Amino acid sequence: MPELPEVETIAWTLRRALIGKTFLSADLRWPRTLAAPSPAAFKKRLKGQQITSVSRRAKFLDLQLSDAHLLIHLRMSGDLLVVLGGYQPAKHDRLIAKLSEDTSLIFSDPRKFGRIWLVDDPVEILGELGPEPFSEAFTPDWLYSALHLRRRQLKPLLLDQTFLAGLGNIYTDEALHLAKLHPLSASDSVTKKQAKGLWRAVREVLEEGIRHNGASIDWVYRGGDFQNHFRVYGQTGKPCPVCGTTIERITVGQRGTHYCPQCQVRANPKNPVQ
DNA sequence: CACGAGACCTGTTCGC
DNA sequence: TGCGAACAGGTCTCGT
Numbered sequence: 001m002p003e004l005p006e007v008e009t010i011a012w013t014l015r016r017a018l019i020g021k022t023f024l025s026a027d028l029r030w031p032r033t034l035a036a037p038s039p040a041a042f043k044k045r046l047k048g049q050q051i052t053s054v055s056r057r058a059k060f061l062d063l064q065l066s067d068a069h070l071l072i073h074l075r076m077s078g079d080l081l082v083v084l085g086g087y088q089p090a091k092h093d094r095l096i097a098k099l100s101e102d103t104s105l106i107f108s109d110p111r112k113f114g115r116i117w118l119v120d121d122p123v124e125i126l127g128e129l130g131p132e133p134f135s136e137a138f139t140p141d142w143l144y145s146a147l148h149l150r151r152r153q154l155k156p157l158l159l160d161q162t163f164l165a166g167l168g169n170i171y172t173d174e175a176l177h178l179a180k181l182h183p184l185s186a187s188d189s190v191t192k193k194q195a196k197g198l199w200r201a202v203r204e205v206l207e208e209g210i211r212h213n214g215a216s217i218d219w220v221y222r223g224g225d226f227q228n229h230f231r232v233y234g235q236t237g238k239p240c241p242v243c244g245t246t247i248e249r250i251t252v253g254q255r256g257t258h259y260c261p262q263c264q265v266r267a268n269p270k271n272p273v274q
Numbered sequence: 275c276a277c278g279a280g281a282c283c284t285g286t287t288c289g290c
Numbered sequence: 291t292g293c294g295a296a297c298a299g300g301t302c303t304c305g306t
Contacts, residue, residue, distance in 0.1 A: 003299060032282090059300080075300045077284080092284085111283045113300065152276065161301085168299055217299070233299095254278075256297075 002074045004133065004166030005209030007059050009224060010080055014061065015054040017082040021099040022050045023065075030094040033107065035115040042118050046070070046097070058129045058165035062122055071117040071125050072107065078114030081106050130164045133202050138164070144195035147187040154190070155183035156253040158202075167202065170215060170233045173258045174205040177232045177240075182266035183250075183257050189267045232258040 002010070023046045028039050037045070049065035056062065061080070063070040072080070083104045089096060095107040095116060107114065117125055131137040146164075150157065157163050158172045167175070176183050178201035181194060190198065209215060214224030217234075227234075231241050235258060236249040245262035 006299075073300080075282095076298070077300095109283095110285065111298090111300095113282065115301095150275080156277080159300090170299060215299075254280095255300095 002059055002078070002214070003168030003171050003209070004056075004059065004206055005171070005212075005226065006214035006224065007056050007061060007074065007166075008210050009214045010074075011054050011056040011061055014063070014080065014082065017103075018051045018054060018063070018099070018105065020051065021101055021103055023047055024098040024100060026098075027089075027096040028094075029089070029096065030109075030112055032112065033094040033109065033114060033116055035117045037118060045118060051099075057122070057126050057132070058161055059168070060126060062126075068118055068120060069122045071119065071122060073115050074109070075111070075113035075115065077111040078107065078109040081108065128162050130160075130162050132165050133167070133206055138199070138202075140192075140196040140199040143199045144190070144192050147190050147195060151186055151188045153183065153252065154181055154185050154187055155255070155257060157187050159253070159255070164202070166206065169255050169257075170230070171202075171205050171209060173233045174231055175201040177258075177260060177264060178205060180263050180265075182264045183252050183259055185267045232260060234258065 026043050026046050028034055028042070031039055034042055045068060049068060051063055051065060053064040054061065055064070059073060061072040063072070083106060085102055087096070087104045087106070090108065092108045092110045093106055094109045094112065094114065097105045099105060107116065119125060131142070154176060155172055158167050158175070159169070175198065179194065179198040181190065181198060208229065209226045212224050212226035212229060215226035216224050217227055232247050235247045238247055239245065240247055240260035240263060243260065243262045245260050247258055248261050250257050
């Protein structure tokens with residue numbers, strides 16, 4: 001479910017609900033959810049730790065504890081909820097943690113792709129990530145250079161978290177459309193002007209997503225309404241909001257990819273046409 | 275290095 | 291109605 005705006009929204013919610021609370025116990029109902037350490041070590045170490053801050057890096061949630069970091073990646077279908085008072089476990093609950101003040105933190109994840117780590121130093125897990133789109137490190141010049149350091153299709157490159165942190169399938173399609181760039185264009189074919197446009201588009205679609213509290217699709221994530229503002233994602237067969245041309249869907253890197261064949265013209269020195 | 279395919283999983287929707 | 295195929299917001303690993 002979650003890309004940067006959704007995780008940011010969840011971090012905001014957790015921050016208000018969890019800071020200051022202390023872990024009392026943990027019920028791990030699908031052991032593979034825990035990436036590290038072992039379940040026994042996890043339960044032992046978590047107990048008694050107080051949550052001091054909640055932040056987001058890429059699509060990871062980082063709960064800083066008294067003496068460790070609890071990192072959570074929701075992957076495709078994970079969700080976190082905070083419940084007050086008694087709680088009856090539900091079908092897709094993978095971890096139920098009891099906290100002080102009669103609070104429970106529940107990690108629910110139908111597809112079981114989500115992962116949780118309890119580590120000393122977040123860098124162990126987050127070390128290889130690319131820059132945050134809202135950081136000062138992410139500039140038009142950096143993007144232009146980075147695009148030209150490789151020769152890859154734009155969409156898979158933007159999805160690569162070691163290149164740039166936080167974009168997923170929705171926001172990548174939206175950003176490429178806003179920047180009028182074709183998902184299959186070679187990264188090193190992008191001009192300085194186009195790189196600046198892409199830089200702006202990435203920030204714009206992410207800001208828009210955050211402003212709408214993320215996108216809610218299907219049964220998984222609720223709360224946001226950015227799904228009502230998609231320009232191309234999931235809009236196959238509908239008119240492009242810019243030019244009216246029918247939005248098409250292709251597969252790129254095994255991901256459904258939505259774009260406007262009129263606005264987003266492919267630029268690739270090897271195959272200049274189309 | 276870049277890319278495609280397969281894995282990991284369950285649930286929903288599509289197409290015949 | 292039924293039933294298999296296709297698809298889903300992510301990432302990892304392996305083979306070419």
